[in-house]
Amino acid sequence: MKKIFVLLLSVLSVYAANAQKYISKNGHVSFYSSTPIENIEANNNQAASILDASTGELVFNVLIKSFEFKNALMQEHFNENYMESDKFPKASFKGKITNISAVSFSKDGCYNVDVTGDLTIHGVTKPVTAKGSISVKGETVSAESKFLVQPSDYNIQIPKLVEGKIAKQIEVRIDLTYSKM
Amino acid sequence: MKKWILILVFIFVAGAIALYFYAFKKPQRTAASEKAVYTISAKDLTTEFETDENAANTRYLNKVIKVYGIVAGVSESEEEVSVTLKDGGSSAGVTCSFEKESVDKSKLQPGQKLFIKGICSGFLLDVVLNKCALDIEAEK
Numbered sequence: 001m002k003k004i005f006v007l008l009l010s011v012l013s014v015y016a017a018n019a020q021k022y023i024s025k026n027g028h029v030s031f032y033s034s035t036p037i038e039n040i041e042a043n044n045n046q047a048a049s050i051l052d053a054s055t056g057e058l059v060f061n062v063l064i065k066s067f068e069f070k071n072a073l074m075q076e077h078f079n080e081n082y083m084e085s086d087k088f089p090k091a092s093f094k095g096k097i098t099n100i101s102a103v104s105f106s107k108d109g110c111y112n113v114d115v116t117g118d119l120t121i122h123g124v125t126k127p128v129t130a131k132g133s134i135s136v137k138g139e140t141v142s143a144e145s146k147f148l149v150q151p152s153d154y155n156i157q158i159p160k161l162v163e164g165k166i167a168k169q170i171e172v173r174i175d176l177t178y179s180k181m
Numbered sequence: 182m183k184k185w186i187l188i189l190v191f192i193f194v195a196g197a198i199a200l201y202f203y204a205f206k207k208p209q210r211t212a213a214s215e216k217a218v219y220t221i222s223a224k225d226l227t228t229e230f231e232t233d234e235n236a237a238n239t240r241y242l243n244k245v246i247k248v249y250g251i252v253a254g255v256s257e258s259e260e261e262v263s264v265t266l267k268d269g270g271s272s273a274g275v276t277c278s279f280e281k282e283s284v285d286k287s288k289l290q291p292g293q294k295l296f297i298k299g300i301c302s303g304f305l306l307d308v309v310l311n312k313c314a315l316d317i318e319a320e321k
Contacts, residue, residue, distance in 0.1 A: 025276070025306055026258060045258050046278065048305035063309055065243065065302035072207040089238055089303040 020053040020105070022141050022178035029062050029174050031149075033167040040074065040166070042067040049176050051143070056100030058115065060093040060174075082156050083122055091121045093128075103134050110135040115145065121154040132174070141178040146171065212298040213283070213314035215245045223250025223275040223308075224268030230304040231273060241301040247316055248275050249296045255289045257281075264289050265307060266297065276307040284315060 027047030033040040044067045049060040064085035069075040079085040095117010097103070103111040116129045132145030148169045151158060158166050219241065226248055230237040250266030253274055257263070262284055267274035277297045289295070299310025 023306075026256060026263060028258075045261055046263075046276070046302075046305070046309055048307075061305045063303040063305060065300075066309060066311060068209075071205060072209045073204055075209070086238075086242055089242060090305070 021181040022051040022053060023181045024049045024051075024176045024178045027060075027174065027176035029067075029172065031067075031173070032171045034171075035165055035167050038165045040069070042069045042075070042078070044068070047174070047176065049143075049178070050181070051097075051141070051178055053100070053103075053105045053141075056097035058093070058095055058097055058117065062091050063089055064091060065089065082151070082158065088121075088123045091119075093117055093119050095128075097134075103136070105136055105141065108137050113143075119149075121149070122156050124154040126153055139180060143174070143176045143178065145174045148172070209312070210300065211280075211283070211312040211314065212245045212300050212310075213312075215298075217247035217298050217316075218244045220247040220249075222268055223248050223266040226275055226308055227268075227273045230308050234304055238303060242303060244301055245298055246301050246310065247296060247298045248277070248310065249294065250275065252289060252291050252293050252295055254291060255286070257286070262286055262289070264295070264297065264313075266295065274307050275310060277310045277313040279313045284313075288315065 025048050026045055027049055029044045029047045031042055044062055046066045047060065047062045049058065051058050064083045065079060067075070067078065069078065095115060097113045097115055099114050103113065111134050113132050113134055114129065115132055117127070118125050119128045120126075128147070130145050130147035132143060134141060134143050149172050150169055151166070152168075226237075226241075226246070229240075248266060250268045252264055253267040254265045255262065256265075260281055262279045262281055264277045264279070265274045266277065277299050296316040297310065297313050298316050299313035302309045302311050
């Protein structure tokens with residue numbers, strides 16, 4: 001009897017852990033490069049992410065080809081020359097919200113979080129940390145973050161000719177709306 | 182002599198204008214104006230990406246694909262309308278994004294079978310097609 005109880009409890013706890021996963025399929029990612037010569041902006045509305053509310057584990061993927069620029073030629077160069085998106089179609093993040101216990105998923109509110117993990121862009125993986133926030137409103141959970149990425153860290157080569165037009169530090173903004181999985 | 186200079190100036194100006202249009206006014210590529218390279222069911226396309234993502238990437242990335250399947254869901258953001266096509270089976274499907282002005286949302290009803298042309302961007306939780314267009318002719 002006791003065994004059955006334990007088994008039942010463990011099954012239930014697995015179920016509960018599953019229920020605490022959140023998914024987002026159309027998250028928004030944008031980046032900004034600002035220099036005195038030119039400001040460049042690109043948007044992507046198809047970021048996919050899974051957040052485990054109990055452990056704080058966070059996975060995040062975007063397709064490079066889904067970034068849209070105002071200028072079609074710029075988008076072409078971004079894909080073909082800089083990001084080589086045929087070879088490296090995705091950028092991904094795999095990590096953790098280190099202070100997940102500070103977030104109460106059952107209570108409405110906005111919580112500041114620290115994120116740490118590995119960011120892979122252009123086939124190069126680097127450890128990163130960033131600050132962000134999670135807001136809970138009923139069943140929906142949204143997450144926001146803003147951080148800087150340096151193209152040279154990811155072996156992204158920018159030709160001398162356009163060097164002055166592309167910022168050394170690119171600001172990346174992330175805005176996700178999760179729903180229960 | 183003067184005539185030659187005038188002709189040179191003219192060529193230079195024409196060249197500069199052409200370059201300007203090429204660099205700044207080049208239209209974004211859309212699936213509507215291109216012929217599909219592959220026609221495949223949403224189920225088969227998803228299976229290909231699930232079994233060997235790299236091979237499927239080499240095959241489909243950046244190409245215009247015509248996909249058919251049942252509409253499982255429609256969602257809308259500020260600029261885009263997304264349709265998820267599924268054919269039962271696995272949990273993954275094909276997400277097709279339309280620019281808002283390029284599609285009549287009333288034509289996208291869950292449960293309906295649709296043919297959609299789009300440019301393949303890759304695979305996340307679903308296979309992603311961008312700059313899509315409805316293929317009305319294929320439905321007839």
